[in-house]
Amino acid sequence: MVSVLPTVNVVVEGITDAAVARRLLGYVGLPCGTVYIKDGKANVLKAVTNYNQSARLFPWFIIVDLDQKPDCAPDLITTHLPAPNPGMRLRVAVHATESWLLADARNLATYLQVPIKKFPGNPDLVKNPKITLVNLARISKQKDIREDMVLPEGRPGTVGPGYSSRVIEFVSLSEAGWRPEVAIQYSDSLRRCVDALRTLKDWKPVE
Known part of the structure; x- marks a missing residue:
């Protein structure tokens, strides 16, 4: 059966x-x-x-x-x-949940186009992982990522207009996206x- x-x-x-x-x-x-x-x-x-x-x-x-x-x-x-x-x-x-995404530092660094050395060693210890993720996007080499994820100066709020779309895209990508099998190690x-x-x-x- x-x-x-x-x-x-x-x-x-x-x-x-x-x-x-x-x-x-x-x-x-x-x-x-x-x-x-x-x-x-x-x-x-x-x-x-x-x-x-x-x-x-x-x-x-x-x-x-x-x-x-x-x-x-x-x-x-x-x-x-x-x-x-x-x-x-x-x-x-x-x-x-952003802590769990930060735990796959290699793929997230590649997606955001930022140096992996900028990532926290233990994401569970980061008190505000959403802001940490936004600040990583702030130094991205890719203009579209900065504009999507980082809130323009003077605007109310904490994240950019395309923040959620970018996070969902990273989580959903099949190979270059979030890897739970890696993230559980960190x-x-x-x-x-x-x-x-x-x-x-x-x-x-x-x-």
Whole structure:
């Protein structure tokens, strides 16, 4: 009898996180189901209890950023999800999903056209990886990348108009893009996330 892998539904904060989640599910060999983009961490955590109830019957993969809060990732999970159902995988990106992208320094350096020596050695220790990514784009040799990812001076906000599109493109490229198999070697939070996702291959609904 052929074993059918479960389709995994996804909940994330934003569109770049959705691209990361899809890529990770593909990497571990799990089909991606419906993706819910909740527009912020607070909205995700507010709905976690409902998704956890559903996780008795369907598997869920939820990503939130740790951000710059003093909480550690395990505390955040146990606070908002004290009794996870077997199909629930709530994972915390330390300190954001951009940290996981920075963990594949070689391919990201090539994509951004910046020297690899400018990349942080341990991306999980970077308090604001989004700003770090923007600052790397700021020194790119490629004008289009600078214009897309870096906010013009005097404009409100933190990222350029094409930031999300560029991140999604990098994550989605087949060969020159983001390599989870490399990134897990340099980001402990990503490695734990991938290990947790792999266990869903044996998931069965609660009867």
